[in-house]
Amino acid sequence: MNNRQKQEEILRISGVNARKCMKCGKCSATCPAYDEMEYHPHEFVYMVETGDIDRLMASQSLYKCLSCFACVDRCPRGVQPFKLIEAVRLMNIRKQGNNHMTANDIPSILDDDMPQQAIVSAFRKYTK
Amino acid sequence: MQKVTAKTLSGKAASLLNAGEVKYVLGWKKGEFDYDITPALFESAEELEKDFVWNDFSCANLSKYLIKYTRSLSGKILVFLKPCDTFSFNQLLTEHRIDRQKVYAVGVPCSGMADEKKIRENADGITAISETEEGYLVHTLYSDAPAFISKEEALLEKCLSCKGWAHIALDEQIEGEVFAPSADRFDQVKALENMTPDERYHFWQNELSRCIRCNACRDVCPACTCEKCVFDNPNSGVENKAAANSFEEKMFHIIRAFHVAGRCTDCGECSRVCPQKIPLHLLNRKFINDIDSFYGEYQAGLDEGSRAPLVDYDTGDLEPSQVFDWRDGQNA
Amino acid sequence: MKVRYFPGCTLKNKAQDLDLFARKSALALGIEMEEIPMWQCCGGVFVSANDEVATKLSSIRALSDAEEHHSPLVTVCSACHNVIKQTNHQFNTDSAFRQKAVNYLASDTVYQGGAEIYHYLEMLRDLVGFDEIKKKVVKPLTGRKIAVYYGCLLLRPNSVMKMDDPENPQIFESLIRALGAESVYYPMRNECCGGYIALESKELAEKKSRSVYESAKSAGADTIVTACPLCRYNLLKNNSPLPVVYFTELLAEALGAKEDSNE
């Protein structure tokens, strides 16, 4: 896939119209994982809009999103940055050998109290 | 067979007549044949006793007659309305065609009506029809033993997709069960839409070419109540007493359907009375289906005073150019 | 009143209290919670991509069950609730997804999209009524200062969840007040605890959790109450100075159902 195709694929599976963004930065203002990210929610949107996909796909920022939906709710333009981040991450992990987390990683992270929900969720987000 | 008896209805009417609450009763009486039950105006309990008929052939929607009678008669008129007729009644109220003050509307529960054409299709020379629980016994000139046709087989087209809703806008309602809805009334419309244009053309060419311009559809239609029909008006540019060719057949039916679009309650009277068995309701249902899918569901006559879709708009309405792509997408 | 109940995997394991007290309270309130037979894990999080179908089928099975039984579908866990509700929304708004999902499931009864989904809190508010609960409280939690913690999943995305005002919700507070305790306002009640990021970055999870419990503590609360096992885990794992309990436990306590036998 070339960059253009990737861009189209991301827009298709996310259902997001990145052009609606007016660059107000409210998503980034509201994002709880902002400080951990290399690219921030508004940059995600801009990079998808302009087709700067490869850098985005290579970034660890994809795995920092907490799926808290704050950017979705607070965006005045209904852009839904979360859905873009999710789509880009899926593009990545849907590729052979690109899982961000494997079953082997789990034992070291696990502790006695950790709810099943956390492990299931992480697998949904980080593996395919 | 109707669950509510004719006696119940005529008794109710007679008591209101005798009490002076109403002066006239609009109901049904027998015509030439058993299957030919026609609208009739009664003025006394005696007349009711003698002639009033309520059975599976009391199909006629009486609402349209109220336009004429509320104007020409000076007393209150009792009218019997089946659930589906009440939509027409309500639509006429919306269009200010009936003086509500002069009407005493009584809702009649209906158990489904019979289609004389379906019965006659298999029986020539009918002398009498008797109703049974399950259907009809048809006596003919040519056979001693009456033929049986079941209620389902003989059911009127409109009853197949009965609106099944409760009566609306009435003064009084006779208690009883209402026929339950069944088929999707747009099945045939969708089937036609899914044909090729050629198939559609030939279908309609075949149907409409049978039109003899008897005007029965227009005369019975509760939405076709114009003081003067454009087809009778020399200044309208489309005046046309009898269709001379296929264009005029189409012209008449397209314009008629367009004029009632958004006002047609889908009462099915047009198809019922058509002596040529043209499925005219498929034209009206096409408009109804289009209106429902383009502009949101709308049932003419459901709410008195509602704004018909063709005298309304939304700034985000579908463009005429999008109609086909959009619908093809829906039907796919 | 009968409801169909989707417990979810965590409630069968690490969060058995959440489940146990939900059932006990329901019993006390006269609600029959019928556990959906053979329910399957919701997946923990909703995957928003249009073309993700398989991950949402378990939710649709649960929805279909509720529709078939003409009963509200009730969840207690925030995450299950969020996933099921978002899946239902997509099912009803995205015809391509709907078609695919129906084809995948290939079941005899096709889900029509008509299930009514209630979080246990919504059930208390909309089907029981907080006034009614107040009447049934036998051991009011007088004197307790409770910080309710919504987290993200109950409220957002609001266009789908429609539980309450997502920025200034009241449903949880109203319940707490109905139970006789004081509900302490603090602004971080609808911010993220870090969620599953605990597996990716313990630091981030710690930072987020800390901001929540510190806000609650400085507002004077003595207990944090939540509906989500993961929220509870994160807060406790990251050294919340306040106890973090499930709301069902408080409810059961106030209704006097906590110590009763299970059945």
Add this chain to the structure above:
Amino acid sequence: MPVNGYKPLIVAFCCNWCSYAGADLAGNNRLNYPADVKIIRVPCSCRVNPMFVLRAFQRGADGVIICGCHPGDCHYTSGNYFTRRRMALLFSMLDYLGIERERTRVEWVSAAEGAKFAATMNDFAETVASLGENKRLEDLRCKK
């Protein structure tokens, strides 16, 4: 120009305020379109009765196009919104009767869109020409 060489007869109803002015602008800018297109001026597209459209077909028109102000710009504020509904339904009905859907069109052309007017007419004339003679909605008695 049409491949089959058929010269169709096209009736264009144009609203006085936008589309008729747009047609004038096409003229001012000398933008060619086929002479097959004959314009009838109406105050507003909402003056166009479905009967007029059918009449044109009856008398031998091969295509009918209705042009009005863009939705929201109607000189009479709402006329073209009614046109939009009426014609959407009428065209859908004609299609239902098996009449070629390409023979009818509604186009919004503002007074400033001379180029759009010419382009629209060129395109429409070409489409209609490629369909050939209107045989499904004609009245043979009216043919030359």
Add this chain to the structure above:
Amino acid sequence: MQRIGVFVCWCGSNIAGTVDVHAVAEALKTEPGVVFSTDYQYMCSQAGQNIIKDAIRDYRLTGVVVCSCSPRMHEVTFRKTASQAGLNPYMVEIANIREQCSWVHKDVPTGTEKAIILGRAAVAKVNLNAPLTPGESLVIKRALVIGGGIAGIQTALDIADAGFPVDIVEKQPTIGGKMAQLDKTFPTLDCAACILTPKMVDAAQNENIRILSYSEVEKVGGFVGNFEVTIRKKARYVKEDICTGCGACVEKCPMKKVPNEFNLGMDNRRAVYIPFAQAVPKVATIDPNYCNMLKNGKCGLCARVCTAGAIDYTQKDELITEKYGAIVVATGYNPISLDKFDEFAYNQSKDVISSLEFERLTNAAGPTAGKLVRPSDGKHPHTIVFVQCVGSRCDACAEKGKEYCSKICCMYTAKHAMLTRDKYPDTEVYVFYIDVRTPGKNFDEFYRRAVEEYGVHYVKGMVGKVSPEGDTLKVQASDLISGKQLHIDADLVVLAAAIEPDASARPLATMLTASMDTNDFFTEAHPKLRPVESPTAGVFLSGACQGPKDIPETVSQAGAAASKVIGLLVKDKLTTNPCVAQSNELMCNGCSSCELVCPYGAITYIDKEFRMPDRSIQIRRVAQVNPAVCQGCGACTVACPSGAMDLNGFKSEQIIAEVDAICR
């Protein structure tokens, strides 16, 4: 049968270059009704017009067809020509053989053939033309202004100065509107009250102006030049003509806990009140929702202390009916409710306020006497965060907020920031913006001054969440230029709420049959060329009811609306366009379809008696078109199922004749 003359113009070579004009004139000679046909180089010239005039007389023409340029060009010219020769001007039709023929086609045979067809269509139409006479209607020389803010006041003053009586209807107890609540005005920083209150007094003292305060429009009938309006004068329980505005009643009223709407609920007023010191009329009003006397019949203190005897607890609402020639809508705006934007914690902290509340907090006549303090604890704020675009520029699907830019917020926020820094230099001021929009005279200079001279921190970015922690407001925001998430501990947060039309606008528009956009702003007749007129004749727009506006813009629009009103009122009579709809009562069903599609409310229904063939009388409901109101769009003609409704000048049979002629 008509006697029609055909006049084919060459337009120099403009037409004659591609159209054989002789052939056209020749071909049209044989058309039905044509008795004369000729061509000439320039038909619109004096000589050309004389040819037409002569022919009308010589051939006793009853109709004229001119084959020439577009009717949009010379229809008026040729109609005048015909009229000078004694022919009804509406018996003239133009065949457009220049713009729509010679200029767009290349070869002569094609051009000629089409020109003949177009000429034929015009002849066919004229054959069915009927003489039309423009109607006349009287103009009532009185105007109504709805809304007594700065827009309404300015419009009323300008109309009154031209010598026409004006009524101002204001729903509040005083005129003044939003401007009366403002502190200073950008970009000159003059005090709002200092420039507004003299105008309020002018309005009160102008003998042509009658102020109907505490009143609302209840019903509107009639049409341009002749509206009939019913106004409800709400009972204020104080006799307006007797009350001196001394305020003794206010002082004695024991009901002290009524939220003061003038100060946006930031302090309290009494149950009997005068909204502010400079109110016009300066008359007390009793609030029936709070007055003990009105509620339970107990108290009566105010009546006892009123030496003028103005208190009247028995007062009732009064309906006034008045006729007007013109109506001006000046219903203004309101800030939107901030309930749906509680990420900014407006409902969670008293120290998160709207910009209008900030105006009151800094206004010398406000609840704090102009001292900028926190509403929660009265302390001086050291850090203030202003948030722009709260509820403006939102996506239509976002379920909250408005799609449009509210236009005034950038400037008033710059003003607030600047004034704060000026008065309290120890206060840090942050303004979070998406864009700073300053298109106005001296506007950008003003904004730059706020930044450069006053050191206001403008941050490109948005606030994501405001968290009230203890007595600070933790503001989490983005700084898009530095690429940082900011965390600011603020003492006060000010939200620039979007503005929306006043809620009274929508029902009023329905009464006026004036159109509105989806945001409930009134639509102008033309967005560029007729910006102060509604498409409904005789209804004019002033101020923010038409769209967000600042004061200078409002005042200029108010003046423009006034000049349009004056232009209407100086006329004694209005000539009406005769190309209007007409209903054939014999065919009318009375179904109301036409009434429902009419954008002007030109159609009414009456019950009319009809004598039937059998001499009986029937009463039927039939439509009637008011020719003074109808604009001639024709929407009704198609809505009418029976064809009873037709349009003069564009009758169905005329259009059908054109179709037939073209398709022949």
